[in-house]
Amino acid sequence: MIELFDSDDSRAVRNKASILSFYDLVINQKKSEEFVAEFISPAYVQHNPLIANGPEALGQFFGQITRERARARVVVHKIIAVGDYVWAHVNFLNLFNDDPNDTGIAGVDIYKMDADGKAIEHWDILQLVGDPKNSAPWLAPNVSRANPNGMF
Template sequence: MSRTAQEEANLALVRGLFADVLNPMDSGAVDRYVSPDYVQHSQLAPPGRDALKAFLDMIRAETPQAVHDVKRMLVDGDHVTVHYHVRRFPGDLGWAVIDIFRVEDGRIAEHWDVMQDVVEGGPNPNSPF
């Protein structure tokens, strides 16, 4: 399947967000990736770009060893979906997370997420990844 040049750019933008913002929890890099009019749909974070920065600062202070291990990224037009494993500290089973980003004018304009706990010994032997 071939991607358009715009889809490649959208995918690169979200890859950059993970590399420069989410993995290092660097709120100072948010403005390069996220629109000033950013719409947040996550039920874990307040709305807006400035609130996202404050949320990242809080998470970094609480769990400085957190890891976002990306398993796959998918792009469809102006939407990029990321499936990844969050571990807050060494030994943490963490969460399986899916983020959906909508890109507009070269920045992330909107975000949704869904999360589930990663468990040991559940009824399904298949990994969530």
């Protein structure tokens, strides 16, 4: 994992650690409903149209996914923290299926953090991760990759 932050910026250090803990506990350890309020402000504004505002809605969203899909997890590849903002480049695996060969969804999550180190606002950009013979599953099946670079 690549981590970029100013170690002298105590907010950035705290916020990076908070988001990494959020991913681990809420998604990888499948404890969303128990722990989401530790990381998400009651005033949380969600910009992903699949999820309602507030920590309870986010906990329920990931709670349902992790109950239904034993393999659901997130891998953080890059994380950048500056002041009150955290950007994470991640691979969400098995969010929509439990296929052991799932290549997942690449995501860039952007969090605005409050003074207490909790996420108060979130945006994301999501893109399906394919394989060399199927670069855009669901959207344009069986289209080969145009380059060998990979998503991460």
